[in-house]
Amino acid sequence: MSGIRTVTSEAKDVRRKAARPRLWLTVLSLTAFVALIALGIWQIERRAWKLALIDRVEQRVHAPAQPIPSPAAWPTVSTASDEYRHVSVTGRFLHDRETLVQAVTEEGPGYWVLTPLQRGDGTSVLINRGFVPSERRDPSARQDGNPDGQVEITGLLRITEPKGGFLRNNVPQHNRWYSRDVAAIAAARGLQNVAPFFVDADAGSQMGGGPIGGLTVVRFPNNHLIYALTWFALAFMLAGRLFVTFGGGLFRRKRFVHEPAGGPSATARRTGSDAGEIVEQT
Known part of the structure; x- marks a missing residue:
């Protein structure tokens, strides 16, 4: 019977080792999780920047007209400070x-x-x-x-x-x-x-018969919140997968059933001449 116990223990060890993910896959998964979270945070920051840009441009467009920058200021004219x-x-x-x-x-x-x-x-x-x-x-x-x-x-x-x-x-x-x-x-x-x-x-x-003015399109696509939610969703999906792989077993309850005497595994472990085997199921 001791031989049977040894074989059973070794089989369990083999199954545990087979269930463990490879080290490189673990590192890759954790790296991907961190990268997805970082991308989500970056999109949130981009959204704040875009909203500030839209507000700034709206103020410029609707402000009273001012003379164009003087020639001395031309070298410093830029998108951030002057466009629109x-x-x-x-x-x-x-x-x-x-x-x-x-x-x-x-x-x-x-x-x-x-x-x-x-x-x-x-x-x-x-x-x-x-x-x-x-x-x-x-x-x-x-x-x-x-x-x-x-x-x-x-x-x-x-x-x-x-x-x-x-x-x-x-x-x-x-x-x-x-x-x-x-x-x-x-x-x-x-x-x-x-x-x-x-x-x-x-x-x-616009002057009569001349080109049609006032067609400037002032539009800034702002899909950053959708992108952020997408990255965060992917990160949480990956986290769920990692949880199942590494921690799911912690919450599995061990159940024991009593196998009648004389069953197929009755010779593996006995506590008495007619006792049944205590079998662990997962």
Whole structure:
């Protein structure tokens, strides 16, 4: 009988060892859990940043128009501190140097009309006067909307868009533009002393027969809470799996059944001549 007990004990040891997860899998699971929690926390922080950005931009858009930054301040103009500021600028349009940039708007496909506005101090600012459909891309089709004298433009300050649009590069030599790259447009049109930003003209600056202004889209996707909940959910699912693997056995109750004498395992353990075996079940 002692031999039978030894075999049974060894079999149990083998089963326990087989049930233990490999060390590398354990380390990988714990690392993944920590990474998922970190990603969730990062998304919560991103959400707070995005909400602050939206609030800041809303305040800028609806604030009274202020003069554009002076040339001395141009090197410090940035997305964080200046984009979408409500600004005003006065000058004279150089219509013979306008640039058409491909666009898709709520009005349909067409072009943005970017025209240099020459100021009294000799500097220039590119003005996105607004949208025109393809059939009005030729300036001769909208001459009534091209003023010759001095004008005042109000709109939103926008940061230059270098290198082209999504999967498309600007081709200045062929006059094909997919983004409002201020430096490249200025070089292609032979402009000097140009501000490193442009201004999206608002609807109030629109002139009869001219481009449609006021179409700036101010939208910031804010899905960070959904992303955070997703990462946390995955982390808790993984934690549940780890709990089952490592700690589930702590809560299993040991049950004992009495096997009648003479049963198939009766020879394994007896306490009397006719006693049944005490069998542990899990």
